[in-house]
Amino acid sequence: MTQLKNGVVKAIYRVRDQKAKLEKRAEGIAVGLTIGTWTDLPQTRHQQVSAHCGQVEGIEIKTELGQDEVIAELTIGYPVANFDDTFASLLTTVFGKLSMDGEIRLVGLELPPDLLARFPGPKFGVAGCRERYQVQARPLVMSIFKACIGLTLPELQEQFAQQAAGGVDLIKDDEIFFTEQYATPEERVDKYREVAKQVAASTGRETAYAVNLTGPVHRLSERARRLSELGAGALLFNVVAYGFDVLADLAADPEIQVPILAHPAVSGALYGGERYGMAADIVLGQLAHHAGADMVIFPSMYGSVTLGKEATEQLLLHLRDARVHKPSLPAPSAGIYPGLVPQLYRDFGNDLIINAGGGIHGHPQGAKAGGEAFCAAVQAVMDGVSLAEATSASPVLAAALAKWGPAV
Template sequence: MNDVIGTDMYRDSRYIVATYRLRDRENRLAARAEGIAIGLTIGTWTDLPSLRKEQVAAHCGQVQGIRVIDATEAGDVIAEIDIAYPVANLDATFASLLTTVFGKLSMDGEIRLERLSLPEAWERVYPGPKFGVNGVRERYGVFGRPFVMSIFKACAGLTLEELVDQFGEQASGGVDLVKDDEIFFSEAHATAAERVVAYREKARQIAVQTGRETAYAVNLTGPVHLLREKAKRLADLGAGALLFNVVAYGFDVLADLARDPDISVPILAHPAVSGALYGSPNYGIAADIVLGQLMRLAGADMGIFPSMYGSVTLGGEATDRLLAHLRKDSVHRKVLPAPSAGIYPGLVPQLYRDFGIDLILNAGGGIHGHPGGARMGGQAFFDAIAAVQEGVPLQDAAVDKPALAAAIAKWGVRA
């Protein structure tokens, strides 16, 4: 038993190392760790005959470290345990990965998967992003600044004509992308294919005035076995991107889409349902694993996650860890982060400080709630971007920028 992480194991391409945070009695930690290592791999050890032990030894989990990090008034301790799992136990699916490192263990009381270390050779079994940051920039012709993305905020029940009008209002502000609301599943009034065709025509008309053709991120929905063909058709019809509810459908479904060479558009990953996995500090899987590490491995080109600024927040430390997964040097392309919720033009200087230019300014209310409507809401973001790039305070830039001035009057500027 080691008191610290076995660094040699982290470099060993034969193992995936999972770190868990749990509560238990200190004198039970060693037995608890051993139980996890064996229980999630070979099931038992002591009752096996010698020949069988030799056969399964290469498949047995190994305890790599135990650290006490806090104590409770009740006499328990909060500890971290590192377990190494042989990659020989897995196939090339996220189902096998997640079941191995946290399957039945996720139901074993107060325990949380905090970190997951995969050897480079194993990362390669997953597709990763098809486009990544550089590919998305090339695709949309956006360089040297963040992207601006607007969100449909009224979808269900509207006719195609009404939806086109709403798309046009958003696109007229010059935004780079307009994405569906992730809850837009019904195609009773307008199918996804009809929307793609109609929005693209509208975008081309508006581009004559704005000089920029707005892309449409269509919500990819339907039965799992039909998704690949639907995605191909939407891409062929001119979809700018595919919005995908990854956690609801599963990481393996995303990976299947990302691997297909005929699906020729970027994938925008939505975090719907993910809070059920990361929402508790004592249970589940850390947010940076769910929304960062696994999203990148599975093939998201752009990733939406709760910002640090709105009513639904992720927190600065968790955001830093998530960004590290999206941006670290890796065998896979880097992912564009899209911090969401509470994004408004007066926040742009802070977003530059926190994220740099490789990000998506993803705004719903911050565009639609503008006093001048969605067109001016989009323009206000571009005014704010220009001011930051020129080194001019937003209040000074707003003197001759009515869209930005109205946004500041409504929402202010984050200091």
């Protein structure tokens, strides 16, 4: 008989149910998502399958609602032996059919090191990204392409040049940029790199380009290798739309020598409900990190599309988990403007990507000035100077603060 792999995956579910039903419900989950049932199983098979059966690890009542109804958290342990080396097996086991079983939410996953070691994790991580982009002592600044669909390649090049002239470290595609009618990803990488070199002659730094990795799944690895060879600065990847195992394949490929920037598109469908789905920190932090994202975009705590403070803190713990894999760089997004930079630094620390779209393109003097304003704000924080003091040496920062104000 094949020797079973050791370890247990613990999944924590938040449910609303009658207190008297919790034990039976937990037992049903543990058995139902592993061996299926003990009913009518021949005695000779009990011992054979028992090592694969889930176990109820704990039942904790969180809130008493009255009339015996409670909100509780059920912790179920799943033997690592039940999983193969894919996220598909993990998610299907711990929350596959269970996700359709009424009001239930996956709020926690505890993955043992022996299972984590079977996933690739980030190839570059924080240190590798810093080395690649030649930014060691401060947060990175990233600009987002806007109004890119329908533009010709020369028009896109001009927009790239304006953003790069502001001194930002990276410029990323809009995640919805799939059409190749006017320019393929390969053409964009090639032409933008020419522009970046030209701009670097005056700014002193060559801005990297995070190209949206698009196309059929079976061709993604080939395209990623080609984009890497052409000099892409990063691969923007819609990880939930394509799947965590696709990300893992890209991260594990030794020929893809470029950091991967995970985008959260579609993730709200998984974490958006308070009583259903999966917790945001699992989707955007834990799974993305272990699947191999070097940099991870997620909703900030400050804009119209937000994560709460507690969810953000949990997400950061996942991204910075260095037990098995290199830590990933967080990139809080949505509602980011120069006046927020000191707050971002306080909330996230130095290992951070400041990611802005409207906060750069919406600057009264254009995208170049928008990038310069962010860079000035970052430098002020690093120098221990208030943004108000820094405006004396940076008119573009003064204009940004006049438009958006400092953080409140």
